[in-house]
Amino acid sequence: MPDRQPPADPGYGLEMGDRRQEVLVIGAGVSGLTTAVCLAEAGLTVAVRAAQPPQRTTSAAAGAIWGPHLVGMDDRVARWAQVTLITLRQMRGDPATGIREISGVTCSRAAQDQPGPRPPEPPPAPPAQGPPEWTDGVGERVRCEDAELPAGFTSGWRFTAPVISMPIYMDYLLARLADAGGSVQYDCLFASLAAAADQISAGVIVNCSGIGARDLVPDPDVLPVRGQAVVVANPGITEFFIGIGEEPGDLTYLFPHRDTVVMGGTEQPGDWNQQPDAGTAARILGKCAAIEPALRGAAVLAHKAGLRPTRPTVRLEAGETGDGRLLVHNYGHGGAGVTLSWGCALDVTRMVLKQRR
Helix, strand or coil: CCCCCCCCCCCCCCCCCCCCCCEEEEECCHHHHHHHHHHHCCCCCCEECCCCCCHHHHHHHHCCCCCCCCCCHHHHHHHHHHHHHHEEEEEEECCHCCCEEEEEEEEEEEECCHHHHHHHCCCCCCCEEECCCCHHCCCCCCCHHHHHHHCEEEEEEHHHEEEEHHHHHHHHHHHHHHHHHEEEECCCCCCHHHHHHHHCCCCCCECCCHHHHHHHHHEEEEEEEEEEEEEEECCCCCCCEEEEEECCCCCCEEECCCCCEEEECCCEEECCCCCCCHHHHHHHHHHHHHCCCCCCCCEEEEEEEEEEECCCCCCCEEECCCCCCCEEECCCCCCCCHHHHHHHHHHHHHHHHHHCC
């Protein structure tokens, strides 16, 4: 297994905590588990309480590739993402993590021709577009040749990035938390943070409740963006593909994970339906097969759906419960839960350890 210490980063100044200090982490998605791991490995006694086990969270349904997506951008996001990128790359050599760094492309579609008479002269060519901002920091990005682009796409960039098999990765985080002495309990549905504080004696509460924060806090700024994916047997695909359309939510992706491929996707704001839809699945299969014909007829292994917890900005801040205990919020990561997970978890750990000094 990889090194069990929290990822090294000179800006955090992590020190070992007091084992008598109990911390409650609410939520067992990727943000909650990563935060619990960091706290436990820093020397604190950590208990995770969640309504759903990790394999039933939105995190487990993700593709997933490193890159900020559907997340409110502020000055902290780039730093969190970079810390996480470094950490994922440190762990990629261990098959138990489900992390591989592979090559692939992200492409954009052309604007459709508008009806009406054509101008007498061709319009000037638009300026060349640079790589999408969400790939900033990933490393070298190379513009695709026209011949490399699927039909209907006019620009593309090739790069390498960590791609994570989330079912494997969530089990890895659970094992790592157990190794650090942490505990996990499910079917814990708190009516509110105040109710959680009344029921729990822990000196610190960390709220990583994802979409649940809308009711738990409550925070009306938390809104779902529904995503759906189809998992198929891998016919031999080795590269990822991300296609961005002209309309909001027009997204096509495929991420190979050794024996499987996760295909998507959808972006449906305000949709609370967590059940896969057959019509949506058929559209995903058709769009991905148009990009990669080898997927035609691939055996379907699973259908997944989840709710990305979007918010104008990530809420990562410290406060107090009604009785003066430390309360740290860490939610609102949108479609970037994996991408920001280690950076955010280390910030939370720094806040908790600072209180103990």
